[in-house]
Amino acid sequence: MRAYPAIGAFVGREHRFPVRVYYEDTDFSGFVYHANYLKFFERGRSDGLHAAGVSHTDLLAWDPPATMVVRHMSIDFVRPAVVEDDLTVLTRFEGLRGARMFARQTIVRGEEILASARLEIAMIGLDGRPRKIPKDFIALFEPWLDPPAP
DSSP states (O other), X not given: OOOOOOSSEEETTEEEEEEEOOGGGBOTTSBBOHHHHHHHHHHHHHHHHHHHTOOHHHHHHSSXXXXXXXXXXXXXXXXXXXXXXXXXXXXXXXXXXXXXEEEXXXXXXXXXXXXXXXXXXXXXXXXXXXXXXXHHHHHHHGGGBOOOOO
């Protein structure tokens, strides 16, 4: 796997990704349009993969090729963001099991929580079928995984 420059960085086991809100991210009310929070979450997760040493391009180069897709996501919208806000997407990878990865993400403005999400991500082959997460991938992610709850 090759190294990619990451915009964000891990602080302990939490990946932090900065996001600036632009006018194009807002709706007629001046608040960030709800679907754009999904984009912010995706950017944070993708950058977390890069920071851990793997990218979507790397996954496609595996033999056989693989990719990761969001299987389930639940989002709680708490407070709105507005144009020119400086936000941070916080990502914690909570575990790997079989073909699945679990993550928790939060978008904050300073210390204020704006949105939070829980995710189940599946690794699949290009045929769309689940694929067990390879040991190489697990080895890359183990340092960034939250320890299991007691």
